Amino acid sequence: MKQLNFGLKSSSFIGLAAFQVYALLPLLPSLAWLQITLVLMPFLLGMWNTSYKYINSSVLLGLTLWAGSVYLSPSGWFSSETIISGLLLVLGFKWLEAKSHREYQLLATLSLVPVALSSLYFTGLMALLYLVIGVLLYLVVLLGWKAGVRLKSAFYGATRLLLFSLPMVALLFVTVPRIQGPLWDLGIVFGLPIELMIDQEQRQQGLTAKLQAGQISRLKKSDQPVLVAEFDGVVPYKSKLYWRGPVYEVFDGISWSLPSGWDNRSQLLRKAFRQKSELTNALSVKQELVSYEARISAHGERFMYGLDFPVGRSAETFISSDFQVLGIRPLRHEFNYQQKAYLQYQGGRPLSEKELASYLELPEQSNLQLQAWGRNLTSQWPQASDRIQALRVHLAEGGYQITQTPDIAASMHSLDEFFFSAKEGGVEHLASSTAVVLRAAGIPTRLVAGYRGGSLIALTNFVVVRQANAHVWVEAWLADTGWQRIEALDFVLPPEPERAKSATSTAAKPLEKAAKESPAVAAEKPVEKVKEASEPKQKKSEKPQPISGFSWLKTLNQGMENWILNYNPERQVELMEKSGIRKVDWKSLLAVSVLALLLVMVFYGVVINLRRPKRELLLQAFIRLDKGLKKREWQCLPGECPSQWLGRLQPLAGELYPACEIVIQQYIQLRYEQMPEAEKQQAIQCLQRDIKRLTGML
């Protein structure tokens, strides 16, 4: 590598070039070939010719070609490829024109943005490693500019600095209020029409009157917003938010469909709940009342996706007999409504024999194995709640996997395939199988489609629900309690952190209190039973694992997933509550964060400024000598110069005087005579050795 004309050491240049390559490399594969060429050209030119003269014309040509490539590409001006290639091109031109070390320093700082973007192409431990190495390289580049600093010592300096920063990083990570994105959700929160956020070309209809296998999985791939809800007070845990959509009753073996007259307004209104009292009286269990205002995008149907279980009244809407919030007319425009809901509920109007029969109906020639399995439950468990529990246990232990890309062909026996052989499918396979088993087991069941959860806009009470939150669940009718939700998914997937928390708190409740609860409530909170059910699983995991050389890596990865990757606003709130903060909101978090940062800053300031400085080696030697001679009270007196000290020692030291004289004379020579540094260091070592011998003789 050549010596550069602006006086940069070639090692600094190599460090910066390595950092640039490191920052850019993961981003390049996402770009088109022309853009890759354009981005790399200035970097290569800058490396080969540091006094490149045609910068202005190169910039003009590069930008023109880049604009042309963007214009011709299908991704458009606001795509991530365009933004990334534009950013890299700017960095390339800066590299080309940079002449002073200050400009190169700026370039290194700007390159942190590509490093951050590149990290998105990695996952887990790899991504963390990539970012840490990125910071390390950046520090090496900054420290390496200093004249006379070798790459190796710059690396050591950077490592020390990085390690020193870790406590502060941990503190900031834990306490800084976590805002969850995406940022464009904020636009919706501030009143931008949801329509603007929906890609008109790829507009999805959402849930329809017929639910087929794979439909929910397809919806889950879309990020289109459906509705935005503002809660009064604290936003409940996301996993408790069920936005109720169409309630399917009829199953033909392949798809579920709505009952006849589902879109007939007069028929719907006739059966609808007219008064609030009628609704609340219909519920046997009602807990966790929330109030919210929702804004829903137009989708051409009546479904308002009200939160389960709706009990409020709002203009232009009504609550149907199957607890849906429906519009008086299909939604052609964005619509606002206010609602209230009980997040935990059981109940409903009594069912007629005809209705009961319809909720038990199954096609005769479909999923025969599954139906037989369900019937078998009836013979084993006389109580309906026990049958439900047995199914839950089976799901928890069955090793089922939920995927967004189910590989099960739609057929009359596709649920058999899912339940008994594939054990991997979409959430609709899981819910449909549950519904078929329960119907076969003699429990009236229906399938409810809608959305579960949403994105909480941190620092606000807004939740944005999008197609990616699409979900389907089952409602079962028990004679003594009415309808109750059966969420099969929670028995298949590991519980959410908040669910785990609720499980812990529920388990901690006194037994007598649990006994007072109705059996239905106990069924709604199946945690203890499931705990029992999952015990064999835990025992399995407790078996001694074969010792592997990479087990520490697995543990590290698991710890990182728990405490870094999955550290979200909920976990932050939980942690702060455990730390003793009574009211955890963004204000208290911010206050804690600022206070902790100030304290840590003061701590760092004290540590850095009061760090005991290194004593001069010669001074250290003198202190040791003085301390040694102090044993016989021959120490150097205040204000006494070494030659006077030596003179005083002559009558005192006796036989030891020659040894004292050698050492003190050596000290005088080193202290007051000029000599080359290397020679001095050697002489100090010799003095230290002699002092050790002398003090040994005392």
Add this chain to the structure above:
Amino acid sequence: MNKRLSIRLTLSGVVLVIVLFLIQLLAINYSNNLLFTFGFMLVSIFLISFWLGLRNMKAIQASCQHVEPVHAGQLLKFHLILSEDKGLGRYQLQVLDDTGQSDLVAHSQQSIELPQLTQVRGSIEQRDATVRSDWPLGFFMFKRSLCTLPEVLVYPATGGRLPLITMLSDAQAQHQEAVDSLAGLRAYQPGDNMRRIHWRALARNEQLQVRQFEGEQGDPSGWLSWDDTSELPYEARISCLTDWVLECDRQGRIFGLRIPGNEIAPESGVKQRHRCLSALANMPELVV
């Protein structure tokens, strides 16, 4: 002297703050905890670099040892001694604006020269010598005063165009070189001609003594007169007289100086040279 420390963000620091903001936006947008960690790492390093930079500037001792006299147009050099006795190395120190960066090893002293190009004669007022450093990472620029540089008198520029004219001060006046018989020794007084120091006497009794010559009482002396340079422009006259003063001093002559509003009696030696050059340096500027 104002020893207050001033701290400001450098351009690199400002850019880092902007980049940190962008990284936080990215982290929020993607709800990516690793990007939050990345941002916090950089924030921490940014804050730690502040403390390290602050420590780097603390308790550096400095004193101005001496300044060599110069004539206008020459480089004025302040000789400073920087010392460190806290046992901490100090890095990338830049004293004043126009010197290079240097490090100061722990428990050491370092002599540095602060050059300053002088343009005109006259006094340069005392001012603070400042040191600045952007160590360790270049995000903050720390600046503080080290010591006060003394007031300095810049002698007039040399370059006289006339040969030395020494007007005899009176009838007895004669060139000092004519005196060659030694009359005795007397104790050295500041300002005595160095050539008259009796080195052997110094070796013998460790006392500085100067030779005295016969007839030195009422010594012959010469005057350097403003009127003798009347054919030159104003500043050139001053330069010419400056040249003559230096020449007389070099030759060890006894000379006096007559300039408008000031007359310096004939004497020889360093003091006399300084008196004369100071008088010339402080002459008022020509008002047109």
